[in-house]
Amino acid sequence: MKSSRPVAVDLLIEARWVVPVEPHAVVLEDHAVAVRDSKIVDILPQSEARARYEPAEHVQLGEHALIPGLVNSHTHNPMTLLRGLADDLPLMEWLQGHIWPAEAKFMGPEFVRDGTELAIAEMLRGGTTCANENYFFPDAIGETYRKHGFRAVLGLPVINFPTGWAATDDEYFERALEVHERFRGDALVSTAFVPHAPYTVSDASFERIRLLAEQLDIKIHLHTHETVHEVNEEVAKSGRRPFQRLQELGLVNERLIAVHMTELTDAEIEACAAAGVSVVHCPESNLKLASGFCPAEKLRKAGVNVAIGTDGAASNNDLDMFGETRTAALLAKAVSGDAAAFDAAYALRAATLNGALALGLEDRIGSIEVGKQADLAAVRLSDLETQPLFHVASQLVYATGRHQVTDVWIAGQRKLRERVLTGMDEAALVVMARRWRERIAAG
Incomplete structure (x- = not known):
């Protein structure tokens, strides 16, 4: 035979x-x-x-x-060009005094294309193959991911003040729908709504986002409960914690990717588990900005899907998912007081399959x-x-x-071969990054 x-x-x-x-x-x-x-x-x-x-x-x-391939479940990749611009500052001073003014002056299609390209190179050299992106000019960002064959969920930004991307609420939504349509059906690039945070997005905008996310069958990727200040400010303003407001608006469900979540009650953790919310833990950014500690082990024990993200390179200051995963595992032990918490096998799962699940890609990647x-x-x-x-x-x-x-x-396409990027010019990327440093430093 x-x-x-x-x-x-x-x-x-x-x-x-x-x-x-x-x-x-x-x-x-x-x-x-x-x-x-x-x-x-x-x-x-x-x-x-x-x-x-x-x-x-x-x-x-x-x-x-x-x-x-590792899944970076929350990042602002064009911000690689702002790496190290303003360090050792609390969140709101960092944002309002340094990052937002720099973005107002320099943010545009060229900035986001170059920053994203630099980020892609860094991520590939660190074993990351998918990013959950959250930044302005998603059309230019998406084309950069597409050009380099990098897998990404592209954020459709909504924030209640004018930026270089959009001037009015209606324009944010019009442009979001245009970008969604542009990448609909793409093999590697998909979309999600990215309202910035409860303190920068109105109830009316959240309601539109909820309805559109259901119609388009996409996720909602949101910074929330990042700091004590954020929670206290909302309580002083409305008598509610931000999470309660999101519940009342119908946003606490399996579509929600809740990022940071450093300030949570036991009841809020149970509500996340019951609703199928995914939480993205960004430990190094939270540590660097002194934002607080996500109760990652409590979330895991409650049955919440916990994923890992680096946040942006301006607040981390790298896109190193190996480092982030190690920090997540160690910090979970310290916060919970349990040396067995967030064990190695679970930490690796959080950096891969849990990220894929959070992004709605678990049938394609993550394992x-x-x-x-x-x-x-x-x-x-x-x-x-x-x-x-x-x-x-x-x-x-x-x-x-x-x-x-x-x-x-x-x-199945080789992107890194024996530490060498196969489709990118590393020397040219360094020259480009230095050119941006000179422009930004000159103001």
Whole structure:
């Protein structure tokens, strides 16, 4: 009896460890992932993979962990160009005294294109393959993501004061719908509403957002309960906490991506769990701005989907999801008083599959499963800084740096090869960033 002929695939990646994230806390040793037409078609032992498949490209990663591409669930990527502009200041002084004035002067299509391109390069070099974007001029941002084949959820901004993007409430909504239509059906770029925060968005605008989000079947991505000041200000103004206001407006449901959430009561946590709200934890930005501590472990125990984001590079000051995930895990232990809180396997899940779930992309990305898109990152664990190696997930969360990411794929397309970006000119990006520094510093 003749043996069957090998099956043609586009890509076969062999890795010392495959960390699929789903099933939870599983590590597959000496396995391979087969990819065809942008999707994962098989996950199997390497010896079987070599016999079964004939790949157009065969990648062997003898000392690497292959993980799902990291999902940055909240970021303002054009703000890479404001990295380090105004440090060591509280949130409102930072925003009102420095960031908003700089944006008023420089924000426009060129600024957001260049800032997004710089961010894409940084994210790829750190194993991030998807970003939940929140910034103005989303048309230009979206075209930049599309140009570089980077996966993103594009924010449709709404804020109740004029900006370079829109001057009136009606214009914000008109432009939002135009951008949504422009990217509708795109393979990599989708959309969500991004009302800035309860203190900058009116009830009328929130009501329009709720109705449109239902009609368009998209998410609502919102800063909320970021600081004690924000909560106290709303209580003084209306007698309600911001979360109660959102509940009364019908916004507390499975569409809501609630970012920061440092000030929460037990009742609010239970309400998030019951309603299917996703919470994005941005620990390093919250620490740097002294905004407070998200009760991440309480949220996890209550059954809330907790994802991780870096926030913008102006308040972090990087887009390093490995660093963010480590900080999230450590901070959760300190805040909860429980050394077992937010364990390594859960932290890795929060940085991948939980992010995908928050963004409504869990059927496409966030785990290494047959049928999902091949958004993958290879992490070299042979470096002395990650030796000896007892537990792969723990090593990835507590000891690994983004410099150990060697190779990245999005939808099966190679974006990073042995630490070199495949479709971007790194030297030109540095020149561009320095040019912007000179312009911004000159005022």
